[in-house]
Amino acid sequence: MVPDLRKQFNAAFTPERYQALLEWVEKQYNHRPPFRIAETPVFIPDDLKAKLFEACDQITDVIVSPDFEERSRSALLAGQEVPNETPHTTFLQMDFGICQEADGTLTPQLIEVQGFPSLYFFQDLVARGYREIYDIPEGYSHLFGGLTSETYLEKLRQVIIGDHDPEEVILLEVEPDKQVTGIDFIAAKHMIGIESVCVSEVKVEGRKVFYFKEGRKIQVRRIFNRVIFDELIRRDDLKREFYFIHEHDVEYVGHPNWFFRISKHTLPLIDSPYVPKSYFLNELETLPEDLHNYVLKPLYSFAGTGVIININQHDVDAIKDPENYILQRKVTYAPVIETPGEPSKCEIRMLMLWERGAPRPVMVNNLARLSKGLMVGVRYNRDKDWVGGSVGFFKV
Structure with a gap:
């Protein structure tokens, strides 16, 4: 998405270098991940970086507010509440689809927020792999707040x-x-x-x-x-x-209760230009007239299971437990990453840590996922290239 860097990367890309990346990752611990690693990292332009930071701050404001504990209580399922809950989550991550405004500018739109750990270790590993194999500019990093791989791992060690x-x-x-x-x-x-x-x-x-x-x-x-x-x-x-x-x-x-407290259940509580409107299905007196512009998501599922993309009145009427569903306005990912074939869409996950005694979580790392399918996910991207797990490099 940084045009000059994208052109340079694509011009220098060869299938052999991509294979070298996969072999480098496998060689580190004698293990090749079963998921697809994308051919390319994502170069994040400064204006999109600023919007991602602003979006994370606005969403974090909701989570650190004094009333969030009470507002999120109904997310805890009866019979599954874990004792000795911590005052706040330790891990926080926010998934943003990268979209395009009418004037062509890029903007992030929140897909999901999770109070649960992600690939905090692998993302540092694969970022070092991209840098080892490809020509990644020195002024770009996958880490935030001045962290290096060494200080980042030390922070993870202290937290965990x-x-x-x-x-x-x-x-x-x-x-x-x-x-x-x-x-x-x-x-x-x-x-x-x-x-x-x-x-x-x-x-x-x-x-x-x-x-x-x-x-x-x-x-x-x-x-x-x-x-x-x-x-x-x-x-x-x-x-x-x-x-x-x-x-x-x-x-x-990473107390288990925060997996539920900070989840799809949180989405209707957030009011931000970076967060698509979401509603608890059981609280809607009337459905939106443009129902085709919404997706139906179960609150208690993982990895996209149970999501209905093209919904109609019949789908809604068939729901027996509307208190366990949200209606979320659709997000249209923009094909913004040029590849040798059709351009790829992109999702950026911002990885955050909330240390004990700290007033707020801070951003430390990121994860990117590239897609050419209807949705981001393995089953929508079979037999496609320049898709899969990746990492974003931000200008320092």
Whole structure:
């Protein structure tokens, strides 16, 4: 999106360099991610950077407001509330579709906001890969606030491990070795020294929590939670002793309740030019006349499941639990990234950290996703090139 840099990149691009990128990523930890890494990073122009920052600030204002805890209480599902909730989320991320105004200027539009960790480790890794293989200008960075890869990883170490022994901190997931995002867990182990543990392998004795490492029984003091409840509930085949809703002598970094509190449930609470109008379906007395300009989203689903793009009155009438749905105005992604074929659309996820005692979260990193399909996602981009996971480089 920075025209000069885009032209230079595309002119210098070769399939061999792309293969070198994939091989470089795989070589770091002897693991090739199962998801597609895009051929190119995204070069973010200054005016779009300013809008992304402004949008993040406006959305953050809602989340840090004194009444947010009360306004988000109804997002917590009965029987799934986890004890010992932290005063605020630790991880915050905002997904923006990059759109185009009538005058051609680019603008971000919020797709989703999440109080849950994303690929904080892999995004630093892949950004270094792009820089290693391609000619990325020195004056551009994927990190914010003057962070370098070294200081960024140190910040993650402090946030996730703190003063604990790294062996007493675990990354908790459902079968982490089978997750598509497993590269992030492997990177976390190499970068800050924490083990990934399946929820079925955690042992409970009274209030104490343990796991086994190389035959040694180790007490868990802190959990870096990566478990998506939606997935865990479906996995009734997993035999386990650990249940989130029980009282345990552990602290969470990334408390599970914030996954629900900061989610699609938050969207109707935000009033910003960067946030499409959203409504709780059960609170709408009359539907918008231009219903075709909206999408119907279930509050409690993940990775786009259950979303109805082209809705009509019949779809709405068929909903038996309207309190669990929102109606969100459609966002039209602009094909703004020139490629050797058709241009790609782009989504930028801003990754934030909210440290203990800090008044607000701060932006630290980003993730980009490129698409040529109807939506951003694997099933809409099969057999396409210049699509997939990427990273944005911003002028420092």
